[in-house]
Amino acid sequence: MANAKVSPEELKELSEFWAEEGDALTIYVQVATPSELSHREERISAKEKIQQAMGSLKGKSAADRADVQRVLETIGAMKGNGGLAKVIFACHRKGVWREFDVAGAFAPRAEAGTAFALGPLLAQEQTKRYCIALADRNRARLLLLEAGAITEHSQLLDEEKEKIRTTGTSKSVHLERQKEEEARRHFQFLAEHLLHFYEHKDYDCLMIGCRDETWREIEAELHPELKRILVGRFVVDPGLATAEEIQEKAQAIVDGGDRKEEERLVERVVGGAASKGLGAVGLKDVMESLEKGEVRTLLLPAQNGQLEQSVSLCEHCGHLEAQELTKCSLCNGRMRRFAHAEEALLRHAVGRSIEIRRMHWTKLPAPDGIAAWLRFRAEVNTPQALAS
Ligand SMILES: [Zn+2]
Numbered sequence: 001m002a003n004a005k006v007s008p009e010e011l012k013e014l015s016e017f018w019a020e021e022g023d024a025l026t027i028y029v030q031v032a033t034p035s036e037l038s039h040r041e042e043r044i045s046a047k048e049k050i051q052q053a054m055g056s057l058k059g060k061s062a063a064d065r066a067d068v069q070r071v072l073e074t075i076g077a078m079k080g081n082g083g084l085a086k087v088i089f090a091c092h093r094k095g096v097w098r099e100f101d102v103a104g105a106f107a108p109r110a111e112a113g114t115a116f117a118l119g120p121l122l123a124q125e126q127t128k129r130y131c132i133a134l135a136d137r138n139r140a141r142l143l144l145l146e147a148g149a150i151t152e153h154s155q156l157l158d159e160e161k162e163k164i165r166t167t168g169t170s171k172s173v174h175l176e177r178q179k180e181e182e183a184r185r186h187f188q189f190l191a192e193h194l195l196h197f198y199e200h201k202d203y204d205c206l207m208i209g210c211r212d213e214t215w216r217e218i219e220a221e222l223h224p225e226l227k228r229i230l231v232g233r234f235v236v237d238p239g240l241a242t243a244e245e246i247q248e249k250a251q252a253i254v255d256g257g258d259r260k261e262e263e264r265l266v267e268r269v270v271g272g273a274a275s276k277g278l279g280a281v282g283l284k285d286v287m288e289s290l291e292k293g294e295v296r297t298l299l300l301p302a303q304n305g306q307l308e309q310s311v312s313l314c315e316h317c318g319h320l321e322a323q324e325l326t327k328c329s330l331c332n333g334r335m336r337r338f339a340h341a342e343e344a345l346l347r348h349a350v351g352r353s354i355e356i357r358r359m360h361w362t363k364l365p366a367p368d369g370i371a372a373w374l375r376f377r378a379e380v381n382t383p384q385a386l387a388s
Helices: 008-016 037-057 062-076 155-165 175-199 212-221 224-229 243-274 283-291 341-349 382-387
Strands: 024-030 085-091 096-102 109-113 129-135 140-146 149-152 205-210 230-235 279-281 295-301 311-314 335-338 355-359 371-374
Touching: 024 037, 024 062, 037 062, 037 109, 062 085, 062 096, 129 175, 129 243, 140 155, 140 175, 140 243, 149 243, 155 175, 175 212, 175 224, 205 212, 205 224, 205 243, 224 230, 230 243, 243 279, 243 295, 243 355, 243 371, 279 283, 283 295, 283 341, 283 371, 295 341, 311 341, 335 341
Parallel strands: 129 205, 205 230, 295 355
Antiparallel strands: 024 085, 024 109, 085 096, 129 140, 140 149, 279 371, 295 371, 311 335
16 A cells, blocks of 8 residues: 655665665656646656656566566556655565655656665655635635645635625625725635634745736735735636636746745855855765765755766765775775765765755756755864864
């Protein structure tokens, strides 16, 4: 059975798994939900890609072939998988089969090696949840955008509205004024519930979709806390807009914000590295900073495994070495060689309160395409520290 979440304990256990024979199998596959008919082609190709990759892995032993067969059957039986990605770690020889259905965006991947490819999971960013409120003077709709998927939650508002309606409203005011007052109350009602949902941690950022002429009326009712988390507004007809149209407009705002934030971070890190400040660029310098405990945020390329150099990691103390060693030079523990530097670096980062960020818009400086934002810069370098 597939688990919905990978617990930190499971992640730790999987990260320590080692298969000397190179038969640790890793699969990441994601298919769109069946309702997304327009994406049918992508869905088929993601599945096919994995099936082809599995074919080329061609298990050497009967045990390998058993894993490949089981993966093919599992993927073959997948429909939409509820928009979730299927992640499988398997090693038939050692009796390991772990299957997860996880939220998030993952590139299709199938490979066999000495270790499981955990990069995509270890570097999984905390996805922000965007509440999208659509409103005109009569209507209000609520949608949630998370990890590229949109869902409608307007019934939450309708239910609340029903409670109020039964208590009745004053009918003494003039008709025109009454209409104004009703609109104001309607926006106030929406704003109050947006605040309520935010305070209950139902979402992280807010977006408003409305016609230009209603924006001022809505804005007037927003609590300062809501204005603080408001990341954008777009023009839409709240009654007619389809989920696809809303998602497209909202996603453009999300992407624009992410891109700016990312560009600022890279600029700061590259500038910091050049001035011997709070930045490190390139595998060698990043590894050195990791060893010294200086790293606040590790910046990685969007695609896992782009960093082709091998790196050794001590399974005991987490010491990193560019060269191939059997014994750790610090603690004498066993060193493991990872074909993808990223896998070693991310395992080192586990439990060290290091934030991991993948760059989706910005290229990190060549040739390694890796960088780090530092908390501080240690006064002495490692060889000096060891010599003293
Ligand atoms: Zn060690």
